[in-house]
Amino acid sequence: MTSVVTPLDPRRDQRARSFAHRVAPAWLHARARGIPLAVLGIVAVALAAWWCADWLVHREWSTGADSRVPVVAGAPLLAVVLASAGLGGQDEELERSTAVRWRVRRLGHILGMTLLIGCALVLIGLWEPREYGAFELARNTLGFVGLVAASAPVLGSRLAWVPSFAYAAVVYLAAPKPILTEAAWWTWPLQQWGADLAVLVVVALFVGGTALYVMKGARPARDADE
């Protein structure tokens, strides 16, 4: 038996350490916020949405593109709900007392989450990009991210999903059918890509929600979650 002795290379060691210094905390932070699981969930949602959309459109009595409406509203909602738990830490007050630039990190959170979900869903929506496809998926992702971001400072990260879900659930049922563009300001999750008003509302939601969250962060969980 021979033992292989690797010559010690101090530079290599140093490089390894600095890599660990940079990446390990980020990974730890990500894990503490449950991000790896959320990413898996988002991928699963995207695949399920793709399958559902395909099935809905191609079944016998399909009404065409607009049978994808539930997917176009539901998939971004579910993906954002899964990601929303990561908006706050286990102990928000403790975290805030640490010396990290929280505002930058929060902005990173929102943008990262939007990009990830947006890309995943746009990708599966590209098969038929217009009429309840990629565009609407991206728009609704922005809208729901804005809603959870605005909710987190008020309700805490654990409950931030509630307004988005309740809103989507009610709008889907209560929206006048057929979908009217005049009602786009409140039925934006169900609108077609041509409805400019829906896009305006969504952009306002996204910008407003992100600003609120970046400034205030998630509400600490101490007395909120019960």
Added chain:
Amino acid sequence: MNRTTRRVLRTELLRGAAPVAAAGVLLAGFLIMGAFAGDWAGWSGRWTPLAASVRLSLMALGALVAAAAAWQAGRERRRRTSDQIGSTSRPGWQPFVVGWASVTLGSSVAMLVVVGACAALVAPVASYGGGGWVWMIVVAFPGLAALSALGALLGRLIPSRLVAPVVAVAVYLPMVGVVDGAGPGVTRWLAPVLSPYDAPGYTIDAAVSLAQFVWFSAVAGTAIMLIVTAQRWLIVVPAGIAVGAAAWLASSSPQWEVDRAAVELVCTEDGSPEVCLTRLNSFLLDDVAPLARGALAHWEGIPGAPDRAVDETAQIDHWDAEDEASVRLTLTSGATLSGGYAGSGARSPHGWEVIDWWPATTCAGAVTEQHWSLFEVATAWGIQADAWLEPDSQRYLDALMAMPAKDQKNWMGRFLAAAETCDESVLATLAEELR
């Protein structure tokens, strides 16, 4: 249940997830029911559509309640009281059941308030009270209890902060599918939602509601028993009942059936022209009769023209081709909460054509393309709707409308006679006159 248990239930009702669930049900319930009131197959003034709407609203309300129950059931873990509670003598299922009961009770009371308020609006107006709608509404409550039991079960078993939202979505989306007609037919009757497509004039058998009642109660029972009992075999009882009810629902393939009493005609009695609405819609008679008569007045003096207007719902399951003497009235939407009719003229506020009519004809099979235009023109003239027409037909109609009123009626009279006997040459002449 002793006094302390009642006090604890009261505490949970005030401090647990129950008040939040109840507030959610109130808010979402009123929003949804409000939106359904005057919509297609809306429940204004009609009991069965009210029941169907309540059941449809369970899609959102049930999801909210299931999520609240999951949240409540995860409280010991979330608030780290498992150790404290684990050292107490009361079996662990009892706080679980009280938690579930508080959420179910709170949300049921909230739903009762919503249903009660809607019923209070329907009651003074409705012209038809039969059709087993009470049972359709009653089933909503065990439906809610079953969803909250499933939520509570998952919330207790799965240690994740995502249980509640995932439960909410997992309850909502399948019901979208059910309403959409996806999945095998029986799922439609195993879900708490009742698809309202066919509601006005249709009803479902009380036996179906009863089976659903048993099914939801047994599902709730099974979910709760899974936590409650140490003797696993006991679960066989509620599970067996659930399977039995499901099997009955699957084998008897329930359907919306025509409610004969609801579609019987009630007619005006103050002379002609006669306007007849189904009993279900007859609360609209006073408002609709002048509209219908206004339309019929347009026909006056034309031999063979309709002299009667009849609610289309009466012909819900058969095409009354013989009834050439009538124009049809479509009243599935447009009723207001106060019992009046919001539509004016030929269109409902939702854009549906209220008044419809098609010339009686013996032309076998498809009418030739040229003659098709004439039929369209006649219909458009008859119902005075600004419907979109083929360019050809539109030109004919313009020409017809350009004639003096007397000539228009003359033309229509000749058209009706020719259409009835399918006299090709006369029809060709009539077309020529409009060129």
Added chain:
Amino acid sequence: MSTPTVIGTHVEVRDLVVRFGKRTALDGLDLTLDTGVHGLLGPNGAGKTTLMRLLATVAKPTSGTVSLLDHDLRDHRQLRRVRRRLGYLPQHFGYYPRFTVREFVEYFAWLKEVPADRVPTAVDRAIERVGLLDRADDKLKKLSGGMLRRAGIAQAIVNDPDILLFDEPTAGLDPEQRVEFRELLRAIGVDACVLVATHLVEDVTAACTDVTLVNGGRSVFRGTPEELAAAADDSVGGDSPIERGYTTVLRAARQG
């Protein structure tokens, strides 16, 4: 108040072993306790909380026997009877922020199956004994840390337990509240077995009739506080005799 129900031994623990994977938290511990206030002293990680959870019937030992109030805990009927007479304040005390103090204590009275007709007075008495009567109808989220602890203590004593387990109860209490708490301990210890786990030596001196010192999952000393103080070796540091005694015994245990 309930009549004292116990004759004989309150807590009897024989050769207790608890392992978490490869780590041994309790390593052949023996302990016998009767009425009185007993201190359970030891450094962090000594196994105090592990022992408390066993006595609270929340955890099960890897091997060895625990007998409480002469009952066999493996029989679920006897276990239930024992639990009715237990009070437990865990180290990480959980609570429901929207409950009022009264509702919270009442909830635990219910969980401990206090007879319904006795609940209202038992709840009031427990709240009064921890000095929270003026805040009884405030929500828990409005209370300060010390008040929360006291609400936790009220929850533990609401059933007039025969065995009362406090795990680090004085964390968060101010000096005056600690003095009051010790008085409460002495009062309860007259006819119940109170076990107070702590790493704060002064709590033990003032309130306990005897002390058990654990280290590394074993009992390394058992005696009165005076005896612990007497064991002090003057060469070790410490501000009070009992602290010196504590350090001496611990060092001896580590070396030997």
